[in-house]
Amino acid sequence: MVAKTSPTRVLRAIVRPRRTNQAVGSIGMPGAAFKSLPDLAPMTTAEFLAWDGGGHVGKLELVDGVVRAMAPASATHGIIQGNLITAINIHLRSSGSRCRAATEAPVIPPFGKRANARAPDVTVTCVPASASPTFDDPLLIVEVLSPGNESETWESIRALAALTSLKEILVVQSTLLEASVYTRGPTGEWPIEPSTALAGGMIRLDSLDFELPLAEIYAGTHLLSA
Numbered sequence: 001m002v003a004k005t006s007p008t009r010v011l012r013a014i015v016r017p018r019r020t021n022q023a024v025g026s027i028g029m030p031g032a033a034f035k036s037l038p039d040l041a042p043m044t045t046a047e048f049l050a051w052d053g054g055g056h057v058g059k060l061e062l063v064d065g066v067v068r069a070m071a072p073a074s075a076t077h078g079i080i081q082g083n084l085i086t087a088i089n090i091h092l093r094s095s096g097s098r099c100r101a102a103t104e105a106p107v108i109p110p111f112g113k114r115a116n117a118r119a120p121d122v123t124v125t126c127v128p129a130s131a132s133p134t135f136d137d138p139l140l141i142v143e144v145l146s147p148g149n150e151s152e153t154w155e156s157i158r159a160l161a162a163l164t165s166l167k168e169i170l171v172v173q174s175t176l177l178e179a180s181v182y183t184r185g186p187t188g189e190w191p192i193e194p195s196t197a198l199a200g201g202m203i204r205l206d207s208l209d210f211e212l213p214l215a216e217i218y219a220g221t222h223l224l225s226a
Contacts, residue, residue: 040067045117049106049133059104065115070149077174079220080144081121088124091210099126105135109159118156124208137165140207144172161190167207177214177223179203
């Protein structure tokens with residue numbers, strides 16, 4: 001029998017980031033740093049979801065009422081994100097799944113719902129499509145790490161890891177060939193260490209019954225040809 005892991009231990013265990021290779025090797029920004037927008041008044045989640053973004057280009061999240069903006073990501077980050085959403089959607093459709101995937105769709109964490117909204121690079125949900133501005137009950141979230149946003153991205157992962165619907169988290173590096181999968185255990189616990197694939201390897205997403213070579217994730221980037 002597997003012992004039940006406490007929520008505190010779960011959230012600490014899943015977020016054990018290490019320093020990534022900081023080398024700059026992509027067209028555009030080496031990393032994409034988050035910054036708060038101090039000129040904006042604090043918002044509720046409802047106000048944030050109804051807001052037009054004020055002309056900002058890039059990812060926006062709401063963290064404890066404060067809007068946090070990320071500058072446009074590097075070309076490498078964007079290519080990886082595009083490869084992932086394409087591969088996942090093709091798999092879902094070809095397998096006849098009712099699940100669907102989207103990029104940077106708002107996801108509301110279970111704690112602080114009134115003033116928080118995160119936007120993972122890719123989110124998969126099996127909830128039927130609706131007019132809701134959010135992606136509810138995500139099954140899988142995917143984040144691509146860049147040197148400038150690593151700390152904030154892990155913070156968002158930790159916030160969303162408490163969602164009971166979430167079964168897997170895929171974390172992909174953008175400065176080296178590496179992807180890690182955290183798969184939730186049968187009693188709801190997250191693993192202390194993820195399943196990690198390196199160059200030439202393959203990841204498996206049990207939540208989607210899907211295997212994906214790293215070569216497909218990094219196709220079109222300088223990392224694959226380095």
